[in-house]
Ligand SMILES: NC(=O)C1=CN([C@@H]2O[C@H](COP(=O)(O)OP(=O)(O)OC[C@H]3O[C@@H](n4cnc5c(N)ncnc54)[C@H](OP(=O)(O)O)[C@@H]3O)[C@@H](O)[C@H]2O)C=CC1
């Protein structure tokens with residue numbers, strides 16, 4: 001496949017390595033607002049910055065090029081991207097996290113929330129830790145985890161920092177040099193604690209998942225998720 005990399009930073013470079021090792025060719029590497037002819041590619045992979053993700057995705061959909069996006073921090077426009085994709089009969093996947101391990105962790109988190117939701121002695125909180133160059137907080141993965149809990153409990157929302165209301169999930173976002181991504185969900189009570197945690201050791205899992213998603217979507221039409229790609233949950 002001919003792949004366009006929309007964003008050629010830490011993730012773009014990691015995806016390039018994985019894509020080449022799987023026999024693909026990188027035909028575009030875009031790192032700014034410049035106009036590019038995305039039609040040179042069979043599929044585009046966007047790992048850019050929050051302020052550019054929607055334009056990159058729209059450009060692909062408008063040109064009928066399937067697009068995978070892992071950029072976080074732009075979700076206020078996610079519904080617009082879905083609407084455009086449906087209108088143009090395009091192909092689009094956004095995932096806050098493309099790694100197989102985290103997608104299993106998402107399912108575990110939902111199951112645990114279901115089991116815990118009537119146990120009033122436990123309070124829930126979340127923590128995410130990332131490298132100091134991350135632009136958004138909380139992480140997209142933490143937001144997906146919080147949404148998984150909200151769908152399966154009486155919690156109504158998440159809040160960054162200390163929780164101010166009983167029906168919200170507090171998320172603590174820490175920034176420590178070079179940490180690729182660590183997410184913890186904690187249920188704590190007076191007598192014990194239950195904790196689930198995912199630790200990324202590097203960015204290879206994110207990159208592999210994005211390339212697998214690109215391979216999967218190339219002949220399809222519609223809005224999909226990593227659940228469709230991995231056939232889990
Ligand atoms: N879903 C997932 O599995 C994962 C998601 N991410 C997310 O992916 C995104 C990228 O992460 P990462 O690679 O670490 O970040 P980087 O900052 O290393 O890379 C982003 C790149 O995008 C470039 N860029 C700036 N403007 C544009 C534009 N208009 N179009 C295309 N590219 C542009 C930046 O260039 P310049 O530096 O010159 O501004 C930079 O090279 C983040 O939102 C991060 O949260 C990260 C890992 C996994």
Ligand SMILES: O=C(O)C1=N[C@H](C(=O)O)C[C@H](O)C1
Nearest residue numbers: 072096134139140141180181
């Ligand atoms: O910015 C990062 O690095 C990461 N971002 C994603 C997120 O916001 O969840 C995924 C991963 O945790 C790494």
